[in-house]
Amino acid sequence: MNRRIAIRNMALILGSAAVLPSCLGDKNNSKPIVELKHLQLNGDEQQLVANLAETILPKTDTPGAKDLNLHLFAFKMIDDCMNKQQQDDFKAGLKAFADAADAKYKKSFNDCTVAERTAFVNEAEKDIKDKAKDDAKMLTFYQTVKQQTVFGYTTSQYFMTKQVVYELVPGRYNAMYPAAKKEAV
Amino acid sequence: MxxxxxxxxxxxxxxxxxxxxxxxxxxxxxxxxxxxxxxxxxxxxxxxxxxxPWEFPHRGGRTQKMIEDYPVLKRDYPLNETNLNYWTNEKDAPYTEVKRFDxxxxxxxxxxxxxxxxxxxxxxxxxxxxxxxxxxxxxxxxxxxxxxxxxxxxxxxxxxxGNKDGLAILPDGDFMPPMDMNVVEKDVQKRFKDFYKDTRHFVIGRTANITVPHNNRTNCQYRNKCWLGCPFGAYxxxxxxxxxxxxxxxxxxxxxxxxxxxxxxxxxxxxxxxxxxxxxxxxxxxxxxxxxxxxxxxxxxxxxxxxxxxxxxxxxxxxxxxxxxxxxxxxHHLGVGAGGRIEGFEDKYTFGRRANGIYIPRYRNLNGEKRDYIRGFGYQGGGSRQGWGRDIAELNIGGEFKDAMSEPGSWTFGMGGFGETLxxxxxxxxxxxxxxxxxxxxxxxxxxxxKDNERKMRIDMMNDAKEMLEKAGVKDVQSYTTDPVLGRGIxxxxxxxxxxxxxxxxxxxxxxxxxxxxxxxxxxxxxxxxxxxxxxxxxxxxxxxxxxxxxxxxxxxxx
Structure with a gap:
């Protein structure tokens, strides 16, 4: 199959599996991308997560986080699998992340350029490695988004069938398989 | 009548x-x-x-609802969204734990x-x-x-x-051909044998997965999805x-x-x-x-x-x-063992998902040895290559990070003990x-x-695992133990x-x-x-x- 068509089909499949877009009124500035059951995020907050996911796994010559709806996957995981405390921490961390970006660039993370977002996220990565900043919630929020984005990516049909080889029925076990041929596990 | x-x-x-x-x-x-x-x-x-794998909405994970509905099952690996319907509804059929029993x-x-x-x-x-x-x-x-x-x-x-290993402690059976050890397991086995000679043994697991067609059942297709039920009837x-x-x-x-x-x-x-x-x-x-x-x-x-x-x-x-x-x-008491990293073999991988591992049969308190506990334990484990989604130290984010995820990581080897309970x-x-x-x-x-006998045994189970892996060339070996809980062995x-x-x-x-x-x-x-x-x-x-x-x-x- 043509790769572009495959990717487009994939986006359709993933999109249809996700929660239906909300038609409810906005509590805040913009319309949420999806209505979640437990985790209440306004449109700006959801956009921030989507932009952050795209910063972590950007579109290159292969699809990025937004193409693959990885932000929707992250929302679903956080909404369904995290408990109330974790969700509250996530929200608090998101606010801290947004505020820190505002303070640094005098505009929202969503309004930042790709270069600015990348620089900002690289700084967060550095803070995590150096344990430099004591903003645990912000960094936990960032790590949660990264973890779910990466998990969503590496378990997506796109990745498992186009980036590596996945066979539902391998049919044999080759204990000495050349590593150059990638197989999903 | x-x-x-x-x-x-x-x-x-x-x-x-x-x-x-x-x-x-x-x-x-x-x-x-x-x-x-x-x-x-x-x-x-x-x-x-x-x-x-991508067809499961949480990719096999567990939701808060599942955790609430399955207060016992949530304690260990069985709780996941892929075969939830195979596990007993705990609300309909509760039991009383005078002491924790999974x-x-x-x-x-x-x-x-x-x-x-x-x-x-x-x-x-x-x-x-x-x-x-x-x-x-x-x-x-x-x-x-x-x-x-x-x-x-x-x-x-x-x-x-299984393989006919000729061990008195683990009698051979009427086996179908064994599954293969992967390249790392073979290497660990060789070093293990060089060091322990005939005092300890490292064998391929003996598993109820058929490796040749049998009674209208298809041989194992190496899907490693046994717990979902096998459409081939291979286990x-x-x-x-x-x-x-x-x-x-x-x-x-x-x-x-x-x-x-x-x-x-x-x-x-x-x-x-x-x-x-x-x-x-x-x-x-x-x-x-x-x-x-x-x-x-x-x-x-x-x-x-x-x-x-x-x-x-x-x-x-x-x-x-x-x-x-x-x-x-x-x-059987478990939740104790060790694991580490294997150097080399970067050019080798495995194809197919083998629903089996290696086995180290009991060696303690045999042939006249007397530890400060009676009976013994065995280990199950295996070597595997880390996949995508692992932490890549040099790369944080971006296109290269994305590409690196489709490259296999380093080889690891791990094993856990199964101890006899009196x-x-x-x-x-x-x-x-x-x-x-x-x-x-x-x-x-x-x-x-x-009790005491199991707790004493667990000290050996942890330390022996680390020692054996180190002798067998595994690097950065980390051992672990947990508070033993009965029932967890199922x-x-x-x-x-x-x-x-x-x-x-x-x-x-x-x-x-x-x-x-x-x-x-x-x-x-x-x-x-x-x-x-x-x-x-x-x-x-x-x-x-x-x-x-x-x-x-x-x-x-x-x-």
């Missing part, structure tokens, strides 16, 4: 119940198999078996034969002699020679793949193996939704007449009658059925005259009449714990033990209840000691042997 009459009744449809049904029907007995839960039809009802149950046709780990090892003489030599609990009424042929019989039918389960054989005789009736509430005991003949059931869907009571009853409800539930039976004769239930019914509850009289299950399940039946209370045993004396055991050497000779218990309840090998193959052998005995006795008019 009452209606609902058969030659034999089998209570339960898991590994041992399926075997009882197969053996009894093949010997010509009209048999009814009573299963408390729903029917799961082979292949058709394995609803998730052909899904890609009881992971499957109430449906096939029972835990659908979700089991499939590792299949014979026990050795040292295991059957252990209680007698140590002077604890009671002696097994049988020895390895009594089960030898039955092990072979069970292996040939079930289909066990042994009731559905793939014993049930079709039993159905083919025309002698089997299967009745799902049948909770056996008691065995009907006849004081005059001192035998069971049949069983009483509660239909789990309609709440109606029915009676079934038969010449023999096989109790295969799993160790704890088999004890529950017996405790609920003949209480007008024995307060503690059928088989309680020895005072041992429900006692001596055992499991049969302690005070480790027991009993009826908790203060609490009722959805059907108004009293629930089980479980009061059992690991190898419940001992609640209606076999023995030589009716005063100290519930069953005799043919798995007959001393107090009712036409009642046989051949699941984990029958075990007199626990050894450290996975026990299911022994249940299969014991069941086939007991069924053979039962039919011969029936023909002789003895029961």
């Amino acid at each position: 009452p209606t609902n009459t058969y030659d034999a009744i089998v209570i339960g449809s898991g590994i041992s119940g399926g075997w009882a049904a197969k053996e009894l029907t093949e010997k010509g007995l009209k048999t009814i198999m009573l299963e408390r839960g729903e029917n799961i039809e082979h292949i058709k009802d394995y609803v998730n078996a052909n899904k890609g 009881w992971f149950r499957g109430y449906h046709v096939g029972g835990r034969s659908l979700m089991w780990g499939r590792q299949s090892y014979r026990w050795a003489d040292v295991d059957f002699e252990a209680n007698a030599k140590d002077g604890i609990a009671t002696d097994w009424p049988i020895r390895y020679k009594d089960l030898h042929d039955w092990y072979g019989y069970a292996e040939r039918f079930a289909g066990i793949s 042994f389960s009731t559905q793939s193996a014993t049930l079709p054989a039993a159905m083919a005789t025309g002698n089997l009736t299967v009745r799902p939704w049948s909770i056996v509430t008691k065995i009907i005991y006849d004081k005059d003949t001192k035998k069971a007449k049949g069983v009483e059931i509660l239909d789990a869907e309609t709440n109606k009571t029915y009676e079934f009658f038969a010449k023999i009853v096989f109790v295969n409800a799993s160790a704890l539930n088999s004890a529950w059925v017996l405790m609920n039976s003949a209480t007008d004769v024995w307060e503690g239930g059928l088989g309680s005259s020895s005072g041992e019914l429900g006692h001596n509850l055992m499991d 049969p302690y009289h005070e480790n027991r299950a009993y009826l908790d009449k203060t609490k009722k399940d959805k059907w108004g039946l009293p629930v089980l209370a479980i009061d059992a714990e690991c 190898h419940e045993m001992g609640t209606a033990r076999m023995g030589r004396d009716p005063k100290t055991s519930v069953l005799n050497g043919n798995n007959q209840v001393w107090d009712a000779k036409n009642v046989f218990v051949t699941d984990g309840a029958a075990m007199t000691s626990a050894a450290c090998q996975n026990p299911s193959l022994t249940y299969m052998a014991l069941t086939a042997r007991a069924a053979d005995f039962a039919v011969k006795e029936l023909k002789k008019g003895n029961i």
Whole structure:
């Protein structure tokens, strides 16, 4: 199959599996991308997560986080699998992340350029490695988004069938398989 | 002649119940198999078996709702969205934990034969002699020679793949060709052998996954999705193996939704007449009658059925005259081991997902060695190459990071111990009449714990794992241990033990209840000691042997 068509089909499949877009009124500035059951995020907050996911796994010559709806996957995981405390921490961390970006660039993370977002996220990565900043919630929020984005990516049909080889029925076990041929596990 | 009459009744449809049904029907007995839960039809009802990983909304994870609904199952790996329907609804069927006991149950046709780990090892003489030599609990009424042929019989039918390693501690069986070790496991095995010579052994796991076609079953396709149910019937389960054989005789009736509430005991003949059931869907009571009853409800539930039976004769239930019914509850203690990194082999990978690993059989307290505990432990483990989604130290985010995820990571090797738990009289299950399940039946209370012997053994289990991996060339070895919890091994045993004396055991050497000779218990309840090998193959052998005995006795008019 043509790769572009495959990717487009994939986006359709993933999109249809996700929660239906909300038609409810906005509590805040913009319309949420999806209505979640437990985790209440306004449109700006959801956009921030989507932009952050795209910063972590950007579109290159292969699809990025937004193409693959990885932000929707992250929302679903956080909404369904995290408990109330974790969700509250996530929200608090998101606010801290947004505020820190505002303070640094005098505009929202969503309004930042790709270069600015990348620089900002690289700084967060550095803070995590150096344990430099004591903003645990912000960094936990960032790590949660990264973890779910990466998990969503590496378990997506796109990745498992186009980036590596996945066979539902391998049919044999080759204990000495050349590593150059990638197989999903 | 009452209606609902058969030659034999089998209570339960898991590994041992399926075997009882197969053996009894093949010997010509009209048999009814009573299963408390729903029917799961082979292949058709394995609803998730052909899904890609991406088709699960949480990619196999667990939601808060699942965690709330399954307060026990959530404690370990079994809780996940891929086979949730195979695990017992804990709200409908609760139990009481006097001490923490992780009881992971499957109430449906096939029972835990659908979700089991499939590792299949014979026990050795040292295991059957252990209680007698140590002077604890009671002696097994049988020895390895009594089960030898039955092990072979069970292996040939079930289909066990394995290597003939020629070890006294882990007798060889009638195996199908073994699965391969991967490149790293072969390397670890070589170094292991160079260092330990013939004092310790490192072998490929022996598993109930067939490696050649067998009885209309397709050989293993290396999907490693066994716990979803196998559309190829490549691993042994009731559905793939014993049930079709039993159905083919025309002698089997299967009745799902049948909770056996008691065995009907006849004081005059001192035998069971049949069983009483509660239909789990309609709440109606029915009676079934038969010449023999096989109790295969799993160790704890088999004890529950017996405790609920003949209480007008024995307060503690059928088989309680020895005072041992429900006692001596055992499991294997685990959650201790080590793992590390393997250098090299970057150009090698594996293709296919092998549902098996390596095994290190017991080596402690053998050949005259005396540790500060008795018995021993084995290890299961394997080498694997880290996949995508791993932490990539040099790359944080961006396009290169994305691309790097499709490259395999470094090789790792890990293994965990399975330790023998001793049969302690005070480790027991009993009826908790203060609490009722959805059907108004009293629930089980479980009061059992690991003791000093297990705790001392675990120190060796952790330290030995680290030492062996280091000797075998594994780098950065980290060992781990956890507080031992019974039940977590999902190898419940001992609640209606076999023995030589009716005063100290519930069953005799043919798995007959001393107090009712036409009642046989051949699941984990029958075990007199626990050894450290996975026990299911022994249940299969014991069941086939007991069924053979039962039919011969029936023909002789003895029961």
